Amino acid sequence: MLASASIEAGSTSGKKQRTGSPNQAQIKWRTGAQERIYNRRLIEALRAARGAARPGAHAVKEAADSALALTARGQSRWSRAILTSRLRRRKLLVKAVGRIRRRRRSPVPSKRDPAAxxxxxxxxxxxxxPAPTLLEEAADYVAALEMQVKAMRALADALSSARIASPESEAAES
Incomplete structure (x- = not known):
């Protein structure tokens, strides 16, 4: 049996069950091609965020998250949620005017594990x-966030070294 897929014994449907490990998600996000694609999309998104309506950290977070979701190409649930949340937010702004308030129902106690x-x-x-799918998605999301942190740290280092280098070159010319 393979580690990535196993056939359930006694199943007549012949469908494969995914038993992917978190290492697969980490390997997927650590490839050089994925990092280059994400870096390019992050820089493009940050440039576009300069003139955004949301100032500062919100614009940077939105740009980084959307670049990450685009790099995932909608293959995971979290990436589709990030991409569609931007559309919903715009629709909610339009619908917010003249909205009638309704009473919310009291939340029903859940039988799910509080940690999950x-x-x-x-x-x-x-x-x-469900818990198994949640763990797969969480592992993929954590691996993607690790790549995001690495890319943003490299970008911050490059920008800080560019700032340090520019005053020295100006002082040398004077």
């Missing part, structure tokens, strides 16, 4: 997933 519920709240689009 917390993980589901952290990973976009994964609040109502």
């Amino acid at each position: 519920m917390k993980v589901g709240r952290v990973v976009p689009g994964c609040r109502s997933l």
